[in-house]
Amino acid sequence: MxxxxxxxxxxxxxxxxxxxxxxxxxxxxxxxxxxxxxxxxxxxxxxxxxxxxxxxxxxxxxxxxxxxxxxxxxxxxxxxxxxxxxxxxxxxxxxxxxxxxxxxxxxxxxxxxxPRRLEIPGTDLAGVHHLRRLAHAERLRGVLTALGQENGHLVIAGAGWIGLEVAAAARTYGAEVTVIEPEPTPLHSVLGPELGALFADLHREKGVRFHFGARLTRIAGVDGMVQSVYTDDGDEHPAHDVVAAIGAxxxxxxxxxxxxxxxxxxxxxxxxxxxxxxxxxxxxxxxxxxxxxxxxxxxxxxxxxxxxxxxxxxxxxxxxLGKDVSYDRVPYFFSDQYELGMEYSGYAPPGSYDQVVCRGDVGKREFVAFWLSEGRVLAGMNVNVWDVTGPVQDLIRSGAEVDAEALADPGVPLESLGATA
The missing domain is CATH 3.50.50.60 (FAD/NAD(P)-binding domain)
Structure with a gap:
């Protein structure tokens, strides 16, 4: 009761x-x-x-x-x-x-x-979307289905996690996709240029077009429907629908x-x-x-x-309830794009690290990447390699210096680095 x-x-x-x-x-x-x-x-x-x-x-x-x-x-x-x-x-x-x-x-x-809104002319046109709520996803799923059937064009503003996942979904349906991003690589603020380029290559292989170093300035339409978009470098891109994925x-x-x-x-x-x-x-x-x-x-x-x-x-x-709480969990997120699955632990924005170390086969997209500062692991990302989140987070928590060569060697257990660092 x-x-x-x-x-x-x-x-x-x-x-x-x-x-x-x-x-x-x-x-x-x-x-x-x-x-x-x-x-x-x-x-x-x-x-x-x-x-x-x-x-x-x-x-x-x-x-x-x-x-x-x-x-x-x-x-x-x-x-x-x-x-x-x-x-x-x-x-x-x-x-x-x-x-x-x-x-x-x-x-x-x-x-x-x-979701952050695009503050440009044309956002009132039919065909401009955001993705945050279930109703948004239901509507967008129907849009992607139609675009795939009609060989339609989707423009995505933003190459962050949401933008890339929507791009992957759109290509799965068969839609034409262009991603417009002001930074030089996808996920630049999270992964930096070293690993951001990997995601650009992945999506290009699947037929996604990127336009880096540019921002949307206007969405043009006919009869209230999206027809194209313009960027601040003067380019025009065809578009039947636009997804704003510029953060939250x-x-x-x-x-x-x-x-x-x-x-x-x-x-x-x-x-x-x-x-x-x-x-x-x-x-x-x-x-x-x-x-x-x-x-x-x-x-x-x-x-x-x-x-x-x-x-x-x-x-x-x-x-x-008055219990003693210290919320110190290592930040963690995951993403699935095509056949690539990844998990990221830690916090290492550009400028906070001085070295990126990878163990495994980056070319095959089966590896673990580590962001280090003065030999200490700030963050780790496993790509198509599983059951390593615990050891990666232990390395981050330890705050101890690790040997970069040992960190890059798949033959050296991550648990041993955490134990002896």
């Missing part, structure tokens, strides 16, 4: 919020748990939206975190299709779009992120209006400490919107990937 004297509210109906609600019950919390989501869908996972669901290899039902009946069985009160529009920390209350006011004893903001911005408006501390800089986010607590002791943040003071990395970091949502929600739930 639910104890109505304590109420924990979760704002955000995605993976983070659903896993936080699950963790509260698993930890024995018997108070009210209220989950608020601005979509009418039950909480679902986002990676399939640009991977299996988009390509048609996964069904719609596979994306949901729990079966709908689970929430009632776990005594989770759902407010779906109802955005939270105001947070009042002083009275500890959240107001919904329909005027409903909900009191909380502890609050978790799992508001996530939203944390959804911080609710927190900012309530006076909670936010993180400065382009990454932004809602500032939290290692226990995921905000500047208000009764309000916590997890998932894409959280800018965490990371104990392991020694800096404030906002991570937008699936593993952060999966693990951050339960960590925040434990902190809300």
């Amino acid at each position: 639910v104890d109505a004297h304590r109420t924990f509210v979760i704002v955000g109906g995605g993976l983070t919020g659903a896993k936080a609600a699950e963790a509260l019950r698993a930890e024995g919390f018997t108070g009210r748990v209220i989950l608020i989501g601005d979509e009418r869908e039950h909480p679902y996972e986002r990676p399939p939206l640009s991977k299996g669901f988009l390509t048609g290899s996964a069904e719609r039902g596979s994306v949901f975190v729990h079966e709908p009946a689970w929430y009632a069985a776990a005594d989770i009160e759902l407010h779906l299709g109802q955005p939270a529009v105001q947070l009042d920390p002083e009275s500890r209350a959240v107001r919904l779009g329909d005027g409903t006011r909900i009191h909380y004893d502890k609050l978790l903001l799992a508001t996530g992120a939203e 911005a944390p959804r911080t408006a609710l927190a900012e209006a309530a006076g909670l501390e936010t993180a400065p800089g382009p990454g932004g986010g809602i500032a939290v400490d290692a226990s995921l607590r905000t500047s208000d002791p009764d309000v916590f943040v997890a998932g894409d919107a959280a800018a965490v003071r990371h104990p392991l990395l020694g800096r404030r970091l906002r991570v937008e990937h699936w593993a952060n949502a999966l693990n951050g929600g339960p960590a925040a739930a434990r902190a809300m």
Whole structure:
């Protein structure tokens, strides 16, 4: 039976919020748990939206975190299709779009992120898409199917993970694909030029055209439909549809209006400490919107990937219950593009490392890459090589110097490097 004297509210109906609600019950919390989501869908996972669901290899039902009946069985009160529009920390209350006011004893903001918009002429034309929600993916799957059948052209703005995964899906359907990216390689801000070029080669082999060093400046249309796009270097590209994949911005408006501390800089986010607590002791943040003071990395970091949502929600739930929490997980994400599967652990933006070491066969795309600074492993990426994430993360956590030659030698177990470094 639910104890109505304590109420924990979760704002955000995605993976983070659903896993936080699950963790509260698993930890024995018997108070009210209220989950608020601005979509009418039950909480679902986002990676399939640009991977299996988009390509048609996964069904719609596979994306949901729990079966709908689970929430009632776990005594989770759902407010779906109802955005939270105001947070009042002083009275500890959240107001919904329909005027409903909900009191909380502890609050978790799992508001996530939203796609950045192209701020150029022509974005109001039919055929301009974003990919963040299940409805977006359903619509885009139909678009890619039609483009493939009609030999249509898709232009993708942005060669990040979403852009490349959409490109791979589009080529699977048979669509013509052009990717426009201002950096010199795909994934430049994550992998740097050394490994970004590998993904460019992979996609070119599959028929994707790249236009690097350029930005979209205008989308042109006829009768309200996309016809072509223009870049800042004067080029024109044919297009029947355009996907904006230029990143995501944390959804911080609710927190900012309530006076909670936010993180400065382009990454932004809602500032939290290692226990995921905000500047208000009764309000916590997890998932894409959280800018965490990371104990392991020694800096404030906002991570937008699936593993952060999966693990951050339960960590925040434990902190809300007063448990000792230090959220120090190594950042992790994965991607599937054609026959290439990869996992990345760590954090090594360009400028933070001085050496890239690979073990395995890069030409066959079966290898592990490591980004090092002064001999210490900052990040590792395994490409079509499996069951090494644990040892890679152990090397990152150790913070110890490793021998580059041994690191590059597949005959030297990664576990031994971590043990003796």
